[in-house]
Amino acid sequence: MARGGQGLARVAVVVRAGAAPLGWLGVVAAGVGVLVPGITGRRIGVLAGAALFLIAAVVVPLTRRKRYGALARGAARASKHDVLQDRAVSVRNWRRGHRWWVLLAFAAALGSAFAVPAAGGMLLAGAGVGLRLKAAWIGRLERAAESLLWVRVDWLGRGAGVPAGKRVKGYRATGIAAGDAAPGGARRRGGVLV
Template sequence: MAREGRGGQGLARVAVVVRAGAAPLWWPGLVAAGLGALPEGLTGRRIGALAGAALFLLGTAGVLLARRGRYAALARGAARAGKYDVLQDRAVTVRGWRRGHRWWLLLGWALALGSAFAVPVAGGLLLAGLGAGLWLKAAWIGRLERSAEALLWVRVDWLGRSGGSPAGKAVKSLRATGIAAGDAAPGGARRRTPALV
């Protein structure tokens, strides 16, 4: 793994960025699905629930499989983080991503809830499926990190220019650190034990 010569960049964990949107999609999606079961809708609750189950599976699979090849390629070419690079805390990364996407998340929840008057339950289950897909994708990235024994990071400035996607066009490469760096475990979850220093 090559060492990146340029330093002094703010770095955010790739898996944390991916995982940041999971809960704000999963839980509101379940709430929207529950509330969406109240109206009869145009299709009826039974058809709506069946359509919702199909959309849940499609949404989960779509998010999980999207850009996997690019993530894998970026991971293979990750350069070692520089001496002066600054590793962003997990909480800061999550808060920043959610703040930047809060209006999209609110719009998605409103659309999922409103769609219940046409197709009960379906919109909420689609939203929850997108959240489940993000959790599974973060777990898949965690497996990449464990197999390489290196955590993957993305430059914060590139992340901002790519709309918050660690695999967006503005992201030219990733950086890597040892498996114990930072305050998040492989896959982006909170560490159960303190990181080594």
């Protein structure tokens, strides 16, 4: 990165990276959990799981929303020397950095089925849905400002951490057509924003 350029990862892509693994592992854990009668019984477990799913799907998108909004409002224009990270690389970095936490959460969701069937898996799935909703909200911010939000890779750390964490001092902004991900972090399809 010559002349002071920085490696930049899309904020929405990093947020969205955990949605699929958490969502699918949550569905698997809930499905397996339904097969176990558990201490509370299946009916109570599924009802508790539905409540936990809804709580997670609401709380996760609201977490750090003010911080994301403040960083987005203060985003500086990216330099022509900055290097924009591909969507696939950002997703891979997040998943590599969090794989043990995700597997531990999956194991906990499976283990909880012996007490409250399906509840842990539905909580995990709700967190995945919440991350997707948060990424969609960031996408709406990007569309409103007609610019994409990026965070310095070195501020994310080795585990590709939270793009609104304490280490993050600010965002960079580019035009809406920069990079290979649409607003909200989804893949671009055929060069058209989706």
